[in-house]
Amino acid sequence: xxxxVSRSNASSRIAxxxxxxxxxxxxxxxxxxxxxxxxxxxxxxxxxxxATLWNxxxxxxxxxxxxxxxFVGIGAYTLISLALLAGWNPIFAVPIAGLVAAIIAIPxxxxxxxxxxxxxxxGTWVIAEAIRLFVAQITMLGGGSGISLPTDIxxxxxxxxxxxxxxxxxxxxxxxxxxxxLVYSLLRSKLGLALTAIRDNELASESLGVRIERIKFTxxxxxxxxxxxxxxxxxxxxxxxxxxxxxxxxxxxxxxxxIVVIGGIGTIEGPIIGTLLYFVLRxxxxxxxxxxxxxxxTLAIVVMLFAPKGIWxxxxxxxxxxLFPTSYHVKLGDD
Amino acid sequence: MEQFNAILQGVLVGGLYALFAAGLSxxxxxxxxxxxxxxxxxxxxxxxxxxxxxxxGLHPLLCVIIAVPVAAGFGYIVQRGILxxxxxxxxxxxxxxxxxxxxxxxxxxxxxxxxxSRKLDAGWLETKxxxxxxxxxxxxxxxxxxxxxxxxxxxxxxxxxxxxLGRAFRATSDDSEIAQLMGLDNRKVYAQAMAICFAVVALxxxxxxxxxxxxxxxxxxxxxxxxxxxxxxxxxxxxxxxxGGVILGVAQAIGAQLDPGWQVxxxxxxFIIVLALRPRGLxxxxxx
Numbered sequence: 001x002x003x004x005v006s007r008s009n010a011s012s013r014i015a016x017x018x019x020x021x022x023x024x025x026x027x028x029x030x031x032x033x034x035x036x037x038x039x040x041x042x043x044x045x046x047x048x049x050x051a052t053l054w055n056x057x058x059x060x061x062x063x064x065x066x067x068x069x070x071f072v073g074i075g076a077y078t079l080i081s082l083a084l085l086a087g088w089n090p091i092f093a094v095p096i097a098g099l100v101a102a103i104i105a106i107p108x109x110x111x112x113x114x115x116x117x118x119x120x121x122x123g124t125w126v127i128a129e130a131i132r133l134f135v136a137q138i139t140m141l142g143g144g145s146g147i148s149l150p151t152d153i154x155x156x157x158x159x160x161x162x163x164x165x166x167x168x169x170x171x172x173x174x175x176x177x178x179x180x181x182l183v184y185s186l187l188r189s190k191l192g193l194a195l196t197a198i199r200d201n202e203l204a205s206e207s208l209g210v211r212i213e214r215i216k217f218t219x220x221x222x223x224x225x226x227x228x229x230x231x232x233x234x235x236x237x238x239x240x241x242x243x244x245x246x247x248x249x250x251x252x253x254x255x256x257x258x259i260v261v262i263g264g265i266g267t268i269e270g271p272i273i274g275t276l277l278y279f280v281l282r283x284x285x286x287x288x289x290x291x292x293x294x295x296x297x298t299l300a301i302v303v304m305l306f307a308p309k310g311i312w313x314x315x316x317x318x319x320x321x322x323l324f325p326t327s328y329h330v331k332l333g334d335d
Numbered sequence: 336m337e338q339f340n341a342i343l344q345g346v347l348v349g350g351l352y353a354l355f356a357a358g359l360s361x362x363x364x365x366x367x368x369x370x371x372x373x374x375x376x377x378x379x380x381x382x383x384x385x386x387x388x389x390x391x392g393l394h395p396l397l398c399v400i401i402a403v404p405v406a407a408g409f410g411y412i413v414q415r416g417i418l419x420x421x422x423x424x425x426x427x428x429x430x431x432x433x434x435x436x437x438x439x440x441x442x443x444x445x446x447x448x449x450x451x452s453r454k455l456d457a458g459w460l461e462t463k464x465x466x467x468x469x470x471x472x473x474x475x476x477x478x479x480x481x482x483x484x485x486x487x488x489x490x491x492x493x494x495x496x497x498x499x500l501g502r503a504f505r506a507t508s509d510d511s512e513i514a515q516l517m518g519l520d521n522r523k524v525y526a527q528a529m530a531i532c533f534a535v536v537a538l539x540x541x542x543x544x545x546x547x548x549x550x551x552x553x554x555x556x557x558x559x560x561x562x563x564x565x566x567x568x569x570x571x572x573x574x575x576x577x578x579g580g581v582i583l584g585v586a587q588a589i590g591a592q593l594d595p596g597w598q599v600x601x602x603x604x605x606f607i608i609v610l611a612l613r614p615r616g617l618x619x620x621x622x623x
Contacts (some may be wrong), residue, residue: 025590064430066371111607114614115566117370117426122562125611129559130603137596251554254438261431290442297438304431305420 007188007325015323026173028164038169042237044279045176047231050252051259051271052179053223056186058257059266060195061216062202064117067124068253069110069133071101072222073246075231077135078239083149085140089156090149094232096169101228105221113217125249132247146242154239170238175230182226184268187326191215196326199266258300264310268324273312336470337364338592343473345588349581350481351546354539355561356568357487357501358532361495365504365528366422366511368429372437374558376533379440380406380540381549395455395545402537410533414526420524437554440494444551452548456480461545480542484580487535488573494531495573504528563606569616578618582609 003069008016029038050068058064082093108127136144158164186192194215196206206212231252235241245251255278263274278296283293285292307314315321355377362368370376380402387398417436421428463475495501506514507524515521543549543557558585568579583602590601609617 005438058427062426064427066430066434111610114610118367118430119562119570120561121373121430122369123566125555126559126563126606128601130600130607131602133600137594137600189371208597250438254434256435257431265427267575290445293442294446296438297435297442301417301432304428304435305417308428335418 003093009322009325011321014324017325020110022206023177026177027170029163034066035165040238040279042169042172044275045172046230046234046237047256047259047278048176048271048275049179050227050256051263052183052268053226053230054253054256055260055265055267055271056183057219057223058262059270060187061200061219062198063216063220064121065124065220066121066249066257067112067126067128068223068227068256069247069249069251070124070128071105071227071251072231072234073128073135073243074101074104074229075237076235076241076246079142079232079235080141080147080227083156084147084152090236091157091167091171094229095233095238098225098229099232102221102225105224108221108224109217113220114211128247128249132243135247136243142242144243146191146226146240146245148240151158157236162287168233171233171236175226175233179226179230180268180272184324184326187268191218192326195219206305251259256317258296260310261300262303262310264312264314264316266309267312267316268326269316269322270310270312274310277311291297340471341465341588341592342585345479345585346581347464347473347477347584348476349564349584350484350577351539351542352560353484353577353580354480354487354535354542355557356564356580357484357491357573358535358539359493359558359561360565360571360573360576361531361535362528363565364495365508366525368418368422369433370418370532371430371433371451371558372440372554373433373536373561374525374556375437375440375444375541375554376406376536377543377557378549378551378554381455381544382444382448382453382462383453384541384544385536388455395541396460399538399541402541403534404595406537406540407530410536411526411530413533414529415522416477418529419522419525422514423443428474429616441551441554448551450550450552453544455541455544457545476545477531480546483538483542484577487538488577491531491535500527529602534598560602563602566616567606567609569619571620572616572618575616575618575620579616582617 021263026041030040033041044253054065054068076098078097079090079093082088082096083090109122112120112123112127135141141147154164158167187195194205194210196302197210198215202212228335231246238245259274259278261274262277263272264270281296282292286293286296289324299328309317341459355374356452359370359373362370383405384402386391387401388395391398391401393401406510414436417432418429421432425527454525457476460479461474461476464472465475466472503514503519506517507519507521514524555605563583564579565576566576566579567582580604586605587598590604591598593601
């Protein structure tokens with residue numbers, strides 16, 4: 001009998017093949033779906049990306065930020081500035097928006113990292129609020145009432161409506177699936193090993209030489225940069241932007257947190273399940289308005305109290321399924 | 336003189352911010368919990384007192400007699416029923432559960448009271464003012480709020496350091512396991528602390544409702560003001576929290592003088608400066 005150390009198992013190999021098929025079908029959506037379908041999937045990808053990134057931050061490094069809307073807003077407004085004031089093609093502004101968000105995240109991180117745990121959470125929120133109020137003071141960017149990207153700038157994205165919608169859709173797809181791929185490959189790397197160690201036991205991993213503070217800071221800046229890119233995508237999808245919408249704590253952080261918690265924090269699959277559930281619930285219950293939000297809040301509380309690992313954690317414990325294997329298993333058998 | 340007046344108003348508003356902050360500070364001190372729905376609870380207390388006034392026709396200040404005990408009882412139940420289950424080494428559960436509560440309270444208030452803004456009318460109390468110095472007039476009501484803040488901080492301080500209950504709070508805060516070995520029931524101690532926190536929240540809510548218009552979505556703003564006061568003043572120091580509230584109020588008043596759009600932003604800037612230069616706050620407890 002021999003032993004074999006392996007990451008993948010049957011369910012993860014099936015998932016890998018399925019993921020490739022799904023990705024191929026999604027890429028072709030402009031040709032088989034309506035514009036409404038593209039927009040729905042595009043919005044799905046936005047939440048998938050935000051949830052995956054927040055999960056990386058909170059689920060693996062324990063940095064519970066309630067201020068990620070700061071980077072969404074920064075990304076959106078960077079794109080507006082570059083397109084409107086410098087005449088850039090908005091698509092080229094997307095990576096720059098990420099870069100700007102990451103650079104701004106450095107001093108913000110230096111400040112909020114002085115606060116511990118729960119105070120860190122509210123500290124990030126205060127900074128986001130400060131940036132929102134600051135942006136509302138800039139009259140060149142529309143002040144508090146907001147600003148739209150004019151048609152001639154949107155035409156730079158694509159000459160016809162079909163190509164415009166398709167380009168924005170593919171960008172959404174690239175960022176949504178890209179965030180997943182990034183987190184997946186990150187967790188399988190050396191950094192991922194350190195992150196998992198931090199998640200499981202901070203003290204023990206530090207004593208074994210993991211440089212916790214530096215890793216946490218790196219992840220914080222990386223997540224901020226990706227979140228900034230998602231923010232610039234949101235601007236392209238919405239065309240219109242205001243400080244209240246771009247820096248909304250409900251839209252870009254509260255819902256995202258609920259998605260991750262309900263789906264299963266600290267797993268790659270959790271945010272996917274959570275985003276799916278969020279969209280299904282919204283489809284059926286959004287007409288209820290504020291009651292829908294109360295249901296969502298209650299659901300998050302119930303999950304946190306009675307199944308803190310979320311839906312995916314429950315499934316994983318019960319059936320031993322992993323779709324995105326990041327850990328190693330020892331297999332016994334004859335080879 | 337106009338500047339001086341504005342700063343004086345800022346100092347008095349700081350009293351209200353200290354009332355927002357006092358409960359937050361107490362709860363963090365006793366059980367290391369940061370309640371994200373703290374601001375929404377203040378707004379809920381404002382609606383509670385508004386409803387009491389509507390039903391009973393009591394004077395707004397007198398409805399404190401009803402709002403405070405009701406809120407305290409509610410706090411005890413919330414802690415025992417929900418929040419005690421979230422306490423542990425992991426900071427995520429209490430944060431997420433109170434975040435969920437925040438969304439539920441906001442939308443529950445929206446559902447019950449609509450998005451229209453309300454205000455409690457305290458009649459002559461609000462308009463009465465007296466001349467402190469020649470040319471410097473202060474309103475009676477802002478002075479009352481400030482006096483209430485000082486009295487509340489004093490009472491909390493006294494309770495914390497001079498009473499049996501306060502001893503239980505400090506013991507649990509220092510080492511909850513040993514405190515339990517000595518016969519304290521942590522769950523009960525936490526619930527008592529939350530009851531006191533809610534009582535202060537109700538008091539703050541009544542003053543808040545008289546002072547300005549309120550709507551269901553003003554909670555997060557109140558949480559942030561309270562939080563800033565706590566951090567500026569220094570963690571674990573109640574008198575520091577009062578000072579933090581005053582500094583925040585003055586910063587906002589100066590900001591508003593420069594440009595009305597800068598009022599709240601100036602408060603955030605003051606907070607960021609303190610965080611950058613004195614991360615432990617201006618008056619941290621250990622330096623006493």
